[in-house]
Amino acid sequence: MNKKTKLILATMTLAFSVFAFSGCSNSDKGNESATSDIKTIESKEVKENIEKSDWIIVDTRENDAFNGWKLDNVSRGGHIKGATDFSAAWLKVDNKDKDTTLDKVLETKGISKDKNIVLYDGNGKDAAEVANYLSNKGYSNLYIYDIKDWAQDSNNPMEAYENYEMLVPSSWVKDLIDGKHPETYDGKDYKVFEVSWGKEQDSPSYLKDGHIPGAIHINTDDIEKGPLWNRVSDEELEKFAVANGITKDTTTVLYGDDSMAAFRVVTILKYMGVEDVRILNGGTNKWVKAGYELEKTANKPVPVKSFGAKVPANKNYIVDLDMAKDIINDKKNSKLVDIRSWEEFIGETSGYDYIKTKGRPAGCVWGHAGTDAQSLQDYRNIDNTMRNKDEIINMWNEWGITPDQRLAFYCGTGWRAAEVLYYADVIGVKNIALYDGGWNEWSGNTGNEPNPIETGDPVKVK
Structure with missing residues (x-):
């Protein structure tokens, strides 16, 4: 010593x-x-x-x-x-x-x-x-x-986690905006985005409460739409990126008051092909706890001419209904992982006021989440940072989920599952994806015939 x-x-x-x-x-x-x-x-x-x-x-x-x-x-x-x-x-x-x-x-x-x-x-x-x-x-x-x-x-x-750099500390973001060269940053163009639902004037976490200096607001309505609440078309995503000054080479840092919305957007950016994406670990609270200032003036994006790659450049990062069915049918090597509350999983509640059908896709497994459709306590520490790798994998092992399998995560409309997908990426799990349509699509809520559904505790059902 x-x-x-x-x-x-x-x-x-x-x-x-x-x-x-x-x-x-x-x-x-x-x-x-x-x-x-x-x-x-x-x-x-x-x-x-x-x-x-x-x-x-x-x-x-x-x-x-x-x-x-x-x-x-x-x-x-x-x-x-x-x-x-x-x-x-x-x-x-x-x-x-x-x-x-x-x-x-x-x-x-x-x-x-x-x-x-x-x-x-x-x-x-x-x-x-x-x-x-x-x-x-x-x-x-x-x-x-x-x-x-x-x-x-x-x-x-x-x-250290294989891709630890995908979750950044507040000091890293502060160094970035102060013109320094923090660890793992390659010096390319960067953008910081506050992500939440609603226009910037309606977002309390952007103008009323304040945001990280220089941050631009992203409204989640720009990347998804109802009634499915799936991502918008690839063409619309490319226009969204260009309008916000994002290219495939832009170091893109996202955060929020509750970062779940940021995880939703960052998953879509990875699907599009943005190569360097980061999330502020713990969200706005970590920035404030570090003693850094917030600003309450709006920052406008500066558009770029092109995204720089054909969208999607990372197509397999998000899968749709047909691939979700293939994953369920490949029981030996793959798992469709339910990131919803236990009550949603067993069919006691749908979790959403606009989804009537209750239950889960037949053949999926439970991957834990939180106590309701807005929470993810099982994957977060008490300060909303990511829970440690060993504890996450131990949760998965209870349901036969292992990092060597092909894993697709889903929830109701993609937000909770996107966060877990990102954590899986951080700890180095390779063959992973988001099933974007989730329970909203699988249940037939969008007008199609519902797919095979189960309810109840699967152990007791068997």
Whole structure:
């Protein structure tokens, strides 16, 4: 451990002691006892214990660092191989159910009181915050570690997601618009877009609440239309791109107040052939939490002459009804994955006031989602960043979904499924697509005869 790290840790230990003795309540006295269990640990000890069942290594940094970004001057991106995550940022989320949610997170990740828990960071703050949180909950055997020491030795295994650059931290976007050259950026023309439903004057997340400086508004009505709410024609998509100054070579950064709309649009941009697409991980809230300013003036796009490629250049990224049927019929090598709530999947509700039929395509499998047609909690951390790869794959494995299969994701009209498709892309799953028509099309809601439908719990049905 370097001298700077030791000094930081010594300062934190002193701060904990001062805090404990300065208060007068019973809860403060409990903190004094708990914080005395927080220790420091060296790389040698981490290596000796990392594979032991009674030890767990926890990354407490921002989710972006865990995914692969080099933040806080750490020499290598990603996380210690085998580590799980519990970000200090989650402790600052304003959520009435935060305590219950975080208790479930601890349980899911196996962060239990009977284990030795190594908490690491790169900024000298995050690990201490999580350690204090856990100690106040009665956890002992807590150790603080500096990831910089681990990263400096190339023999120490670290893991980053294959396409981590597709999800960017707010600091990356700030550097981009400030004219810097952030990690993985090739210096080409870039555009930043705020994505939500409605025209810019009707979008509270664009003009009323404010947007990232320089960002242009995209209305989702520009890329999809009813009654199917499928993407518009390839010709219309090309006109949309040209009007917004997007070519196949434009570095395109999208975000939103809730980023689901941005994932919907970015999936279509990838289908069209835009080669460098990015999503701000965690949306507008992450920009604000980082202390960056918003602006409330509208920015107008500057059109380009041409998109620069025949649309779609990445045709297989989105599939339609016939291909969805082929995927269902290829049971050995393929899965049509339902990204809707359990209640939608088993047919208790359609999830939409304009879709009457309930159920699911016969032969599909459940891929998890959230509690209703607008949520995706099973794939997001409490701060709306992407959940970690191992937990996503574990969810899939429950239903026989594996990354080596051909996977097509669908939901009601393509929004939730687009987000999961993008996450699958980030973690490096290869043969993936969005079934654009989703339940809206399959159920016959658009006037065609409905396709084969199932209801009920498939385990009980069998």
